[in-house]
Each structure stands twice: as C-alpha cells, then as structure tokens.
Amino acid sequence: MSQRxxxxxxxxxxxxxxxxxxxxxxxxxxxxxxxxxVGLYLAFFVAPTDFQQGEAYRIIFIHVPAAWMSMxxxxxxxxYAAFGLIFNTRLSGMMAQAIAPTGALFxxxxxxxxxxxxxxxxxxxxVWDARLTSELILLFLYLGFIALQASIEDPRxxxxxxxxxxIVGAINVPIIYFSVQWWNTLHQGASVSLxxxxxxxxxxxxxxxxxxxxxxxxxxxxxxTRARAIMLERERGSAWVAQQVAGSPA
Amino acid sequence: MxxxxxxIIRRDLVLALRQRTDVLTTVVFFVIVVSLFPLGVGPEMxxxxxxxAGVLWVAALLAxxxxxxxxxxxxxxxxxxxxxxxxPQPLSLLVLGKILAQWLVSGLPLVLIAxxxxxxxxxxxxxxxxxxxxxLIGTPVLxxxxxxxxxxxxxxxxxxVLIALLVLPLYVPVIIFxxxxxxxAQSGVGPEGHLSLLAAFLMLSLVIGPLAAATALRISxx
Numbered sequence: 001m002s003q004r005x006x007x008x009x010x011x012x013x014x015x016x017x018x019x020x021x022x023x024x025x026x027x028x029x030x031x032x033x034x035x036x037x038v039g040l041y042l043a044f045f046v047a048p049t050d051f052q053q054g055e056a057y058r059i060i061f062i063h064v065p066a067a068w069m070s071m072x073x074x075x076x077x078x079x080y081a082a083f084g085l086i087f088n089t090r091l092s093g094m095m096a097q098a099i100a101p102t103g104a105l106f107x108x109x110x111x112x113x114x115x116x117x118x119x120x121x122x123x124x125x126x127v128w129d130a131r132l133t134s135e136l137i138l139l140f141l142y143l144g145f146i147a148l149q150a151s152i153e154d155p156r157x158x159x160x161x162x163x164x165x166x167i168v169g170a171i172n173v174p175i176i177y178f179s180v181q182w183w184n185t186l187h188q189g190a191s192v193s194l195x196x197x198x199x200x201x202x203x204x205x206x207x208x209x210x211x212x213x214x215x216x217x218x219x220x221x222x223x224x225t226r227a228r229a230i231m232l233e234r235e236r237g238s239a240w241v242a243q244q245v246a247g248s249p250a
Numbered sequence: 251m252x253x254x255x256x257x258i259i260r261r262d263l264v265l266a267l268r269q270r271t272d273v274l275t276t277v278v279f280f281v282i283v284v285s286l287f288p289l290g291v292g293p294e295m296x297x298x299x300x301x302x303a304g305v306l307w308v309a310a311l312l313a314x315x316x317x318x319x320x321x322x323x324x325x326x327x328x329x330x331x332x333x334x335x336x337x338p339q340p341l342s343l344l345v346l347g348k349i350l351a352q353w354l355v356s357g358l359p360l361v362l363i364a365x366x367x368x369x370x371x372x373x374x375x376x377x378x379x380x381x382x383x384x385x386l387i388g389t390p391v392l393x394x395x396x397x398x399x400x401x402x403x404x405x406x407x408x409x410x411v412l413i414a415l416l417v418l419p420l421y422v423p424v425i426i427f428x429x430x431x432x433x434x435a436q437s438g439v440g441p442e443g444h445l446s447l448l449a450a451f452l453m454l455s456l457v458i459g460p461l462a463a464a465t466a467l468r469i470s471x472x
Contacts, residue, residue: 083323085465091329093448124273133422137419137422140415140419141419142420143415144412144415144416144419147415147416148403148412148416151403151406151407151408152406153411157469157470159472160469161402161466161469161470164398164402164462164465164466164469165398165402165416167418167462168398168458169419169420172419172420
C-alpha cells in the first residue's frame with residue numbers, strides 16, 4: 001500500500017523536478033495562449049464600452065492582472081526564499097531566482113499600463129499617489145533582489161542573501177495592497193472583492209479573470225522554463241545534467 | 251549580555267573617534283547638500299519653506315547612507331568580525347551595539363546640526379522642534395535598516411551602488427512620515443500621528459534589523 005502514497009519530496013530534487021517542469025511547460029504555455037486569446041477577445045469585442053471612462057477602461061484587462069501578479073509573485077518569491085533559508089533546500093533558491101524577472105516584468109507592465117490609462121483619465125501620466133509610489137518601490141525591490149543575486153558569484157550565498165532581502169522587502173506588499181484603503185488618494189479602490197458583489201458588468205469581470213488566469217499560466221510556463229535553465233547552469237558538474245545534455249536531440 | 255552591548259558600543263566609538271574625518275564627512279555632506287538646494291531652486295523663502303522638510307530629510311537619508319559601507323568592512327578586513335561571529339553572546343546583540351555606535355557617530359550629529367539648517371529654510375518654533383524630533387526618532391531606523399544592506403553587500407564588488415538599490419526602497423516609509431511630521435506641524439495639523447508611526451518603525455526596526463543583519467553577516471562571512 002505504501003507504494004500508492006505520492007512521494008512529495010521526490011520533486012524537491014532538481015534532477016526530478018527538471019523532468020517534471022519540462023513536462024508541465026508545454027501545457028501551461030498552450031493554456032496561456034488559449035486563455036490570452038479568449039481573454040483578449042472578451043476584452044476587445046465582447047465587453048461593452050464603459051459609460052464613464054469610454055474605451056480607455058479596457059486597459060484594466062492587462063493592468064489589473066499585471067498588478068495582481070506583481071504582488072503575488074513577490075510573495076511567492078519571498079515564500080520560496082524563506083523556505084530555502086529555513087530548510088536549506090536547493091530548489092527553493094532556484095525558484096526564487098527564476099520568479100524575480102517575471103515579477104519585475106509584471107510590475108513594470110502594471111506601472112506602464114497605468115500611466116497610459118492615467119493620461120486620458122486623470123490628465124497625467126504620473127501622480128505621487130500612495131499606490132503608484134508603493135508599486136514603484138516594489139519594482140525597486142525586485143531590481144535590488146536581481147542585482148544582489150547577480151553580484152554574488154557563489155549561488156548558495158546568492159540564494160541566502162537574496163532570501164534575507166526578499167523577506168525584509170515583503171513588508172511592502174501589504175502596504176501596496178491596503179494603500180487605497182489606508183490613504184484616501186487618487187487611485188480608485190478595488191472593484192473586485194470576495195466579500196461583496198463586483199461593481200462592474202459580468203462580462204468585464206469575466207474578461208479580467210480570464211486574463212488573470214492567462215497571466216498565471218504564462219508566469220508558470222516562463223518561470224519553470226527559466227528554472228530549468230538555472231538548474232542546468234548550477235548543476236552543470238553533476239551526472240544528471242551530463243545525461244540530459246547528452247540525451248537531448250542536438 | 252548588557253556588558254557585551256556596552257563593550258561593543260564603546261569599542262566602535264573609540265575606533266570611530268580615532269578616524270574623525272569619517273564622522274566629519276557625513277556632517278559636511280549633509281550641510282553641503284542642504285545648502286545646494288537654494289542655489290538650484292532659487293533663494294526665495296516662500297519657495298524654500300515648503301521644501302524644508304523634504305530637503306532636510308532626503309539629505310539626512312543620503313548622508314547616513316555614506317557611512318554604511320564602513321559599518322562592517324573594517325572588521326571584515328582585519329578578521330575581528332569572525333571573532334564576533336563565534337563570540338558566546340548572541341550575534342544580533344553585538345550587531346545592535348554596532349548599529350547604535352554607528353548612529354551615535356553618523357546619525358546623532360545630523361540631528362544636532364539640523365536646527366541650524368532648518369533656520370536657513372525659515373523653519374522656526376514648533377516645526378523646527380518637530381524636525382529635530384522626527385530626525386531623532388527616524389535616523390536610528392535608517393541605521394538599523396542600513397545595517398541589513400551593509401551586511402548583505404559585505405565584500406561584494408560595486409557594493410556602494412548596490413547598497414543604495416537595496417536600502418533606499420526600505421527607507422521610504424521613514425522619509426514619508428519623517429517629512430510628513432514636519433509638514434503637519436507647518437500646516438498646524440499636529441505631528442503626533444506621524445511621530446507615533448515613526449516611533450513604531452523604530453521599535454520594529456530595532457527588533458528586525460539586528461536579527462536580519464546578523465543572519466546576513468553569517469551568510470556573507472562563511
């Protein structure tokens with residue numbers, strides 16, 4: 001009977017995880033492409049024009065998912081980093097390193113799409129509003145994490161130093177999330193909540209959620225691909241990498 | 251434990267006072283940066299008065315970052331840091347001592363000279379007092395957060411720029427509420443809320459800062 005139990009720790013070894021990640025990536029990549037297609041169709045052709053903001057509101061279909069991802073991914077990165085620091089697992093550090101660039105990308109997209117939306121709606125590309133400023137700081141935190149890891153040559157030390165930074169920086173994420181409630185600023189409050197009915201048309205909400213899932217699938221595919229590259233690079237001296245490289249069709 | 255804390259503060263103070271130029275650099279930098287703004291923005295007092303809090307706080311923040319690189323570097327170079335790591339006292343306590351000593355030589359002088367610079371920006375009375383008070387509460391937070399950055403970048407090439415990238419985002423809440431306190435006093439709202447939050451940051455950073463810096467030191471040195 002014990003054979004039936006899943007060995008959860010099997011995939012904490014890079015050699016095992018490499019193969020699993022390789023099998024998962026095509027599924028998530030395809031899923032992401034399909035979800036983006038559906039989401040963008042809903043966003044551009046099905047969702048009605050907003051009675052207040054006109055067509056400009058359509059930026060939310062990428063802006064809101066990107067902003068969510070930027071915060072989720074930071075917490076995920078800090079979580080992996082903390083796990084690696086506490087249990088001294090090799091894979092956690094690699095995952096944290098793999099997440100950082102995607103997180104920085106989504107932070108940048110959230111800021112950039114917000115600026116493009118702000119120009120027609122608020123009349124300005126940028127205001128020093130609590131949420132915008134804290135999102136900008138999140139970008140700096142990502143860049144600091146990437147820069148710190150890049151400047152330490154020993155990967156184990158880089159993982160652990162990055163982990164300390166990621167954990168300390170995680171204090172910022174709740175500040176961003178609650179900034180629209182704590183400070184009464186220009187950025188509007190959340191339109192979507194788990195505890196009350198959404199204050200937008202159902203099709204808009206559906207489009208946004210589909211786009212959010214598309215972003216999740218995209219992130220998983222890209223992060224796993226990057227993690228595979230990091231594994232190969234870091235474990236280049238080991239037998240399983242030699243096997244993988246020799247076995248792969250050139 | 252208390253004696254170890256006192257001992258390391260005394261040791262770092264003696265070392266700092268043997269190198270008096272290091273202490274002076276911070277203060278001179280602070281004074282020069284603050285004095286450059288009227289040249290850049292224009293000398294009209296009506297323009298400078300609303301800038302006072304922000305300029306003084308940004309300058310204090312940059313000045314206190316100057317000395318961060320030296321916080322652990324000399325001990326690392328001559329090997330005494332390794333002795334601290336294997337000392338029987340908890341490392342975070344010793345790091346706390348180093349943070350306090352660093353604040354005494356680089357943060358406290360800024361607090362003491364700030365009233366003179368505040369007067370240059372036409373700050374008087376209650377707002378000036380609030381400025382000094384906010385710096386007094388806020389600069390130890392900068393030292394405590396900065397110690398984490400200094401420990402993480404210990405012995406790395408390009409440490410100076412890297413430390414700015416790591417530490418400045420974490421300084422943001424301090425500058426918001428520090429400068430906010432002065433502005434609140436200027437506009438007559440009352441700075442108590444801002445100062446209370448700063449004091450909360452101080453408590454939090456004195457607990458988390460030494461712990462995180464000690465962890466980072468062990469990672470950097472091993």
